[in-house]
Amino acid sequence: MSEIINDPATAPDARVAALRELVDAGHEVPEFTLESNNHIHTIYSFSPYTPSMACLKGREAGLQVVGSVDHDSIGAAAEMRDAGTILGMGVVTGFEIRVTLHTPQEVAAGTAIFADRKLNNPDSEGVVYMTVQGIPVTARATAEEFLRPIRERRLERTRRMAAAANEILAGLGAPTFDFERDVIGISQYATGGTVTERHLLFAMSEALISGFGRGQSLLDGLAGMGVTVPEKLATVLGDEQNRFLPYDLLGLLKAEYLGEFYEQPRHWDEGGELPDARTVVEFALSIGAIPCYAYLGDVSASPTGDKKAEKFEDAYLDELVVTLREIGFPAITFMPPRNTPEQLERVSRLASENGLIEVSGVDINQPRQVFACPELSEPRFAHLNTSTWAMVAHEMLSNADVTLGLLHPHNPLAELPLNERIERYGKAGPELVAGAEPADVAQSLRIGGFSS
Structure with a gap:
């Protein structure tokens, strides 16, 4: 049954039906923890998990809430919500997207102060990752x-990179891959998914493993390509029985080799795929969603294995957060397991000082990662659980009435400070997941319910 639940070739309705059958058969899961994860990728971007399996994995980890944020895709949303409902979980749906922080006009005018700085994107200066979360069902088609x-x-840029990669590989006498079969063919592009650099690198990894073999012969082949393999990773890549080998090799190639053929994404007005941040923020708010800047912070050791030790936005974070507020971002999202206590304290303080909602999540896109986020069980992160449940309530209530969106100007609690709204919505979230009618919850909110 789990094969059906996690089969990308099976229709979403059939995967959801298989999940329901599994639950009805008494599939054992642990007690809920206080944890949640709002940053899960599925097969609609790059991931080993269908939305149904992502929900199941989350539930098996004890999560109360799961959230999907596929790159440039809302394809997972309907299945994610159906699967979460079956498992009794809260669900937050959305997407992740790369944007330029500044417009080309600002760059030309010399007012783009971050255009030549690395922010939260290891591959580009002036380009940032952001999420759009809590998208109401009624807005999915618009999204x-x-x-x-x-x-x-993005597909066409990735196609050009694949051609450049194959040219390099062929010149080195290394195995090549077929873009249509090995890149598009492993994606959900035909059903609303995105083809990403990770699809390309996964295809390259499979080709290299097929051509060089496993174990020491793979390491020798990589050395012949000029790829530096860190000592710790050499043990993993040299293991002939490693069942996650293509994913591990993908991470290495992303960190150490992607630059050999990477084509920088460009702004939409310049013929590229990137909108600017203000455009996406305004679009997200117009459909009743919550746009978030994704804080990365300086990296000393990457938990996903695909980032070098490198400096990002920490050197100018104070200035950046002010700029985010001016652009119109209402929220900032970050990953507690990825950052130091000092980084987390700082980003939380800056969010509070600038009136930004704090959102948490742990990036899931490969099979070695765990869905749990034990940090969220610590008292110092209690507010992150509250904001997660507030987003759950936001999305469920917005489905019934768009004015009930947390940030809607005609929200019945619009006169209250944002942190008070979040507190009340955070208390309403579990009630909605437990089966309370949205109309009843909305009425309770209007008359002062869920207050401290």
């Missing part, structure tokens, strides 16, 4: 219309 042309342009 898909917005994202489709972005995916199309």
Whole structure:
């Protein structure tokens, strides 16, 4: 049954039905923890998990809430919500997208102060990752219309990178891959998914493993390509029985080799796939969603294995957060397991000082990662659980009435400070997941319910 649940070739409805059958058969899961994860990728970007399996994995880890944020895609949303409902979990749906922090006009005018700085994107200066979360069901079609042309342009850039990669590999006498079969063919592009650099690197990894073999012969082949393999990773890549080998090799190639053929993404007005941050923030707010800047912070050791030790936005974070507020970002999202206590304290303080919602999540896109986030069980992160449940309530209530969105100007609690709204919505979230009618919860909110 789990094979059906996690089969990308099976229709979403059939995967959800298989999940329901599994639950009805008494599948054992642990007690809920206080943890949640709002940053899960599925097969609609790059991931070994269908939305149904992502929910199941989350539930087996004790999570109360799961959230999907596929790159440039809202394809997982319906299945994620159906699967979460079956498992009794809260669900937050959305997407992740790369944007330029500044417009080309600001760059030309010399006012783009971050245009030549690395922010949260290891591959580009002036380009940032952000999420759009809590998208109401009624806005999914609009979100898909917005994202489709972005995916199309991204596909063509990825196609050009694949051609450049194959040219390099062929010149080295290394195995090549077929873009249509090995890159598009392992994606969900035909059903609303995105083709990403990770799809390309996974195809390259499979080709290299097939051509060089496993174990020491793979390490020798990589050395012949000029790829530096860190000592710790050499043990993993040299293990002939490593069942996650393509994913581990993908991480190495992303960190150490992608630059050999990477084509920088460009702004939409310059023929590229990137909108600017203000455009996406305004679009997200217009459909009743919550746009978030994704804080990365300086990296000393990457938990996902695909980032070098490198400096990002910490040197100018104070200035950056002010700029985010001016652009219109209402929230900042970060990953507690990835950052030091000092980084987390700082980003939390800056969010509070600038009136930004704090959102948490742990990036899931490969099979070695765990869905749990034990940090969220610590008292110092209690507010992150509250904001997660507030987003759950936001999305569920927005489905019933768009004015009930947490940030809607006509929200019945709009006169309250944002942190008070979050507190009340955070208390309403579990009630909604437990089966309370949205109309009843909305009425309770209007008359002062869920207050401290």
